[in-house]
Every structure is written in structure tokens, then in C-alpha cells.
Amino acid sequence: MKSLEQLTDSVFYILAALTEPKHGYAVMSLIEETTNSTFVIGPASLYTIIKKLVAEKLIQLHDESDSRRKIYVITDKGREVLRADIQRRKVMISMAEHGLQRRNK
Amino acid sequence: MLRKKYMSSYGLAFFEDRDMKKLSKKASQGWHLKKFRFAGYELEKGSSDDVIYNIDYRKLQPDEEHEYFELFAYGGWTHVCSSTDMHIFKAKPGTTPIYSDIDSSIDKLARLAKSVNMVSSIALAVTLVLWMVMIFTTGSIQKIAQACIVYSLIISVPAMMTSGAVYYHMWKNMRLKSNHSS
Numbered sequence: 525m526k527s528l529e530q531l532t533d534s535v536f537y538i539l540a541a542l543t544e545p546k547h548g549y550a551v552m553s554l555i556e557e558t559t560n561s562t563f564v565i566g567p568a569s570l571y572t573i574i575k576k577l578v579a580e581k582l583i584q585l586h587d588e589s590d591s592r593r594k595i596y597v598i599t600d601k602g603r604e605v606l607r608a609d610i611q612r613r614k615v616m617i618s619m620a621e622h623g624l625q626r627r628n629k
Numbered sequence: 630m631l632r633k634k635y636m637s638s639y640g641l642a643f644f645e646d647r648d649m650k651k652l653s654k655k656a657s658q659g660w661h662l663k664k665f666r667f668a669g670y671e672l673e674k675g676s677s678d679d680v681i682y683n684i685d686y687r688k689l690q691p692d693e694e695h696e697y698f699e700l701f702a703y704g705g706w707t708h709v710c711s712s713t714d715m716h717i718f719k720a721k722p723g724t725t726p727i728y729s730d731i732d733s734s735i736d737k738l739a740r741l742a743k744s745v746n747m748v749s750s751i752a753l754a755v756t757l758v759l760w761m762v763m764i765f766t767t768g769s770i771q772k773i774a775q776a777c778i779v780y781s782l783i784i785s786v787p788a789m790m791t792s793g794a795v796y797y798h799m800w801k802n803m804r805l806k807s808n809h810s811s
Binding site for chain 2: 552567
């Protein structure tokens with residue numbers, strides 16, 4: 525996971541979940557619920573990605589007073605990266621949608 | 630009747646999957662992983678159980694342990710045992726693997742490569758020094774170096790092979806990744 529310029533689906537979901545402060549396991553369950561369990565992140569992947577996002581300053585600890593219960597939240601830089609990736613994904617989707625609409629006519 | 634037995638490892642850097650599958654097979658016969666032993670595992674007799682095993686390599690700071698093990702428990706993985714930086718977990722068959730995407734699997738291998746490479750490079754350096762001593766000296770010092778180099782090769786050759794194996798797995802994963810994205 526060298527470059528975060530193009531977010532993987534896992535990173536995208538995790539950043540999206542952390543737009544509000546959450547525990548790691550709450551991130552896991554939110555993604556599972558939202559996607560109806562079609563997308564599930566394994567705990568080692570989640571832990572690795574969280575560490576990586578903290579190092580890249582895309583997320584940060586929400587409350588540093590309690591070191592046992594770690595709550596994370598997206599940073600301004602993280603928001604920027606997430607917005608850019610939403611745009612990238614929108615281009616993909618609109619191209620596909622337009623293509624399908626033209627076929628149907 | 631013996632309640633404990635030893636199971637040797639195929640070598641985690643080479644055949645991690647084979648080790649995990651063998652542990653799973655043993656559990657179905659009632660022999661459960663208890664802890665790491667030298668070059669293998671200690672199993673304990675119990676009732677037969679249908680479980681799968683996964684291993685992670687990670688150096689954990691004391692203040693990281695709680696969060697780390699909590700995430701695994703939440704993902705359906707029970708912590709079985711740890712030995713320094715290696716942690717084995719078990720779960721019911723069908724549970725999402727602990728590594729669900731290729732990028733973080735590559736990160737896992739990169740962490741493993743770092744520790745394996747440290748051993749390899751120390752062993753290789755010792756071998757090279759002994760080799761130089763062997764060439765540039767004569768008499769009894771040369772004899773001692775000749776004797777020592779045999780032992781250092783016993784360590785450095787398998788260590789280099791292990792490094793090679795980890796890089797091979799990493800390369801395989803990276804190829805898989807580029808096939809996915811292209």
C-alpha cells in the first residue's frame with residue numbers, strides 16, 4: 525500500500541466510515557451493514573490500513589486520553605483525499621451508466 | 630494416554646498455508662494448537678473441532694495489544710497463541726480471512742521480510758568475514774576459520790533461502806495485484 529493516490533475499496537470504505545469518530549470494530553460493522561455483508565474487511569487488513577492512514581495523517585486519534593479504547597476520525601487532509609477519490613469513482617460510474625442508457629434506447 | 634504432542638513446521642516463510650491447513654486437520658482429529666515450540670507447535674488433546682487457522686506477523690507495543698486483539702475478536706477470530714512477533718488465530722470455517730485485500734497482505738510479507746533479512750544479512754556478513762580470514766591468513770588461524778565457515782554456512786544458506794521464499798511470495802502477490810488492476 526505504497527501510494528494512496530488511488531484509494532483501494534477497503535481504504536475508501538474505511539475513510540468513509542471515519543467521517544464520524546469511531547472505534548476500529550465499529551468501522552468493521554458499519555461497512556458490513558451498509559454493504560449487506562457483500563464487502564467485509566478482515567481484522568488484520570483493517571488494523572494495517574488504520575496504522576497506515578494514521579501515519580499518512582489521513583485519520584487521527586479522536587481522543588488521546590484513553591489509550592485502550594482508540595477512536596479515530598478523518599482529518600482535513602483525509603477529507604480532501606476522499607473527495608478526490610469520490611470524483612474519480614463518479615467518472616467511472618457515469619461512463620458506465622451513460623453507456624448502458626444508450627444501449628437501452 | 631499422552632495429552633500433548635509436537636507437530637513440526639514446514640517452515641512458515643515457505644509453506645505458511647500448509648502449516649495452517651495441517652493445524653486445522655489436527656484440530657478435526659481433536660488435537661488443538663496450544664503454543665509455539667521450536668520449529669513447530671505444541672498440540673493438546675481435546676474434542677474434535679472444525680476450525681481454520683490464520684497467522685499474522687506484527688510487532689505490537691503494549692498500548693496497541695488491546696486494540697489489535699479486540700479487532701480480531703470482533704472479526705470472529707480467537708487468539709490462540711503468540712511468540713514474539715507471530716500471532717495465531719482460529720475461527721469457524723467461512724470466516725473472512727484476517728487479510729481480506731492484497732495490499733495489506735503485501736505489507737504483511739514486507740514486515741516478515743524485514744526480520745528474516747536481518748538474520749540473513751548478519752549470517753552472510755559473518756560468512757564473508759570468515760571467508761576473507763580464510764584467504765588472507767595461514768596456519769592455525771586459517772584452520773579455525775575453515776572450521777567456522779562450515780558452521781556459518783549451515784546458518785546463512787537456509788537463512789538466504791528463507792529470505793528468497795518471502796520475496797517469492799511477495800512477488801506472487803504483486804503479480805496478482807497487477808493482474809487485478811489491469
